[in-house]
Amino acid sequence: MALKIYNTLHSKKEVFFPLRGNEVRMYVCGVTLYDELHLGHARAAVVFDVIRNYLEYKGYRVNYVTNFTDVDDKMIQRAKQLGITIFDLAEKFMNEYFNQMQRLGVRKANYYPRATQHIKEIIDLIKLLEKRGFAYCVNGDVFFRVKKFSNYGKLSHQSLEELFAGARIEVSEKKEQPFDFALWKKAKEGEPSWESPWGKGRPGWHIECSSMAMKYLGESIDIHGGGRDLVFPHHENEIAQSEAATGKIFANFWVHNGLVTMDGEKMAKSTGNFLTLAKALEKYSGEVIRYFLLSSHYRSPLNYSENSLKEASSSLDRVYTLLDRINKEISGATSFKKKIPPKIPPMISKFEELSNKFIQAMDDDFNTPAALSAIFEMVKEANLILEKSISESSRVTLLEVSNKIKKLGSILGVFQGKKEKLNQKTEELLKILIEVRDKLRKKREWDLSDEIRKKLKNIGIQLEDRKEETEWRIQSSN
RNA sequence: GGCGGCAUAGCCAAGUGGAAAGGCAGGGGACUGCAAAUCCUCAAUUCCCCGGUUCGAAUCCGGGUGCCGCCUCCA
Known part of the structure; x- marks a missing residue:
């Protein structure tokens, strides 16, 4: 091309x-x-x-x-x-x-x-x-x-x-x-x-x-x-x-x-x-x-405008939320703790197509908005996979997608690594807090567990109560 | 005044002849104890207006209107 x-x-x-x-x-x-x-x-x-x-x-x-x-x-x-x-x-x-x-x-x-x-x-x-x-x-x-x-x-x-x-x-x-x-x-x-x-x-x-x-x-x-x-x-x-x-x-x-x-x-x-x-x-x-x-x-x-930067921040969050989820999925941080099987062929044709769309957009006088839209379509497809029950092969696909998004993102200089990480002790502390909160939730102590969630949100940590367990993520500092 | 560019949903923004991408915000639904995240769905029945070309135009041509840049240092 x-x-x-x-x-x-x-x-x-x-x-x-x-x-x-x-x-x-x-x-x-x-x-x-x-x-x-x-x-x-x-x-x-x-x-x-x-x-x-x-x-x-x-x-x-x-x-x-x-x-x-x-x-x-x-x-x-x-x-x-x-x-x-x-x-x-x-x-x-x-x-x-x-x-x-x-x-x-x-x-x-x-x-x-x-x-x-x-x-x-x-x-x-x-x-x-x-x-x-x-x-x-x-x-x-x-x-x-x-x-x-x-x-x-x-x-x-x-x-x-x-x-x-x-x-x-x-x-x-x-x-x-x-x-x-x-x-x-x-x-x-x-x-x-x-x-x-x-x-x-x-x-x-x-x-x-x-x-x-x-x-x-x-x-x-x-x-x-x-x-x-x-x-x-x-x-x-x-x-x-x-x-x-x-x-x-x-x-x-x-x-x-x-x-x-x-x-x-x-x-x-x-x-x-x-x-x-x-x-x-x-x-x-x-x-x-x-x-x-x-x-x-x-x-x-x-x-x-002030608003345009807020929009940029929200858009970026959408991608990072996915990347985080995939990362946890792969590393076994969620309840699915299986290893990645090396030999299952990933089903990535849809993603190849979107990847090409990205490249075509960039080939056309560096059309970054169009290129970004291809990334967002990948995000959607990947989210769809995450919504279904995870199989070994879909896990491979997700890993591919995650790598693809980072690779293409590196051309634009976005979606790389990120942002704040908690240090180890803080992360352990947070896990303890989540554990305790889980016990409260089992006892249906909603007021108290909601308060914990709200207060964590105030310091930029978002708790997400999924079916299997509670996940957390750091919200972008804008 | 001269030269150039732009006008697409509430906002941002692709698309330059053949069923109007994507993001943000919003409505409805699913999921949830409630949220969040995610998914589904709704959202432009005049793509600035008026003519023309074409089987067919947001997209081409002509004419308007509005906005912006350059003509002075400026990314």
């Missing part, structure tokens, strides 16, 4: 194949380290984490690079506010980034290049552009000559004329054309700066990505990603710079995730309309947030 990916460059889904053998080289624009992350950043990180996982599942070796912007106007301004250097500022938010990403279950990229650590490469690239006539220096600033790059606008599907029509761009008398953009910015008094052929200064925003992507992944890469809001001007400018410099296609596939909204409006620092990831993580587990982020297609806008 062929994987299709929507390519912003051509506004359609295209069959994916890597440029070079089995290796996929993927660069995703990361964050500027000047402030806290919000759910929008989390979405981009999770989406591309899933894309990477799925590419690996398909058998590709993925070289994944995502950058940190650690010098720009905002960095400088913020550092000044706080009375620290931009390097301290970067350090602080980088630590937060890794911390929170880990909680979201986002795997580490192969490289996290930073602009300030690639000044030499950036200068070299600008020099090359200058040599080829695509860059001009005005008084210590260096700009890219957009007019000379005939393909300008191919990503955002707008011509320069169309862009001019709505131009709100600041007119600078230094620039030859309003859409020319800075490759190198002359240092102002007291700003961090580096020596360059054009005098002291720092890189413009777009150039770092071109330069670092090419350094770590080569002049032509397979996938370049980021949020939709980066299409113009950031990615458009990256294409212009890179392709002007090398004469080669910079990236084969341009992949953009939709934005997270709140009350229907884009989540953004600048407007104050945002929920920080830290805040969200105080209330919900990383997995719940991750599930929420994958509950709609990655290119659609995703509206955050």
Whole structure:
């Protein structure tokens, strides 16, 4: 089955194949380290984490690079506010980034290049552009000559004329054309700066990505990603710079995730309309947030609401409840204490079908909502089996299903392991409590046994009185 | 103003020509001492509206309406 990916460059889904053998080289624009992350950043990180996982599942070796912007106007301004250097500022938010990403279950990229650590490469690239006539220096600033790059606008599907029509761009008398953009910015008094052929200064925003992507992944890469809001001007400018410099296609596939909204409006620092990831993580587990982020297609806008996270939590619970039940069933924690017979062939055709449905959905431009629905259909089928009397072969099937759900879930980064476990003593204690409660129930002392159940529920332990015995499970902490 | 996208049940969300997935919430039923979990069942007789193409359209075409994004830093 062929994987299709929507390519912003051509506004359609295209069959994916890597440029070079089995290796996929993927660069995703990361964050500027000047402030806290919000759910929008989390979405981009999770989406591309899933894309990477799925590419690996398909058998590709993925070289994944995502950058940190650690010098720009905002960095400088913020550092000044706080009375620290931009390097301290970067350090602080980088630590937060890794911390929170880990909680979201986002795997580490192969490289996290930073602009300030690639000044030499950036200068070299600008020099090359200058040599080829695509860059001009005005008084210590260096700009890219957009007019000379005939393909300008191919990503955002707008011509320069169309862009001019709505131009709100600041007119600078230094620039030859309003859409020319800075490759190198002359240092102002007291700003961090580096020596360059054009005098002291720092890189413009777009150039770092071109330069670092090419350094770590080569002049032509397979996938370049980021949020939709980066299409113009950031990615458009990256294409212009890179392709002007090398004469080669910079990236084969341009992949953009939709934005997270709140009350229907884009989540953004600048407007104050945002929920920080830290805040969200105080209330919900990383997995719940991750599930929420994958509950709609990655290119659609995703509206955050308190309720949407609660729904994500409940949905996740449904899967975990099943996984727990199967686990207990298999391990003999229930009244059925038989061993798994190794040789009985499992009846898994229905589950194979659903597994294929999952893969087909993912093949179709990473359709995670459709993929998740296949998981839920598995959950239902498995529950059906559990409702009937358990046979040896059905026990094998259940084990298969459980493994399948975890395996497929690992692509999405959900349904893995879980969550709190009780320590051994606590678990023994709980069992004693359940035993005693059982005696009460046999004596029909409902008030007291209900009180025990209620109080346990209050601390997050749900008792379920089944026919044979009482089971317990830890409720998700949301 | 220019470019692009979206509009599917109370909510979230798949489906892009042939009987409208899935989740959450809710109603009814089974199970239970009662719950919980689970199962069964109900829930869109206009898939934003109006035309058109077709044997057949949520799905294609044309025209509206509404919302969103980009055109400025932004995941």
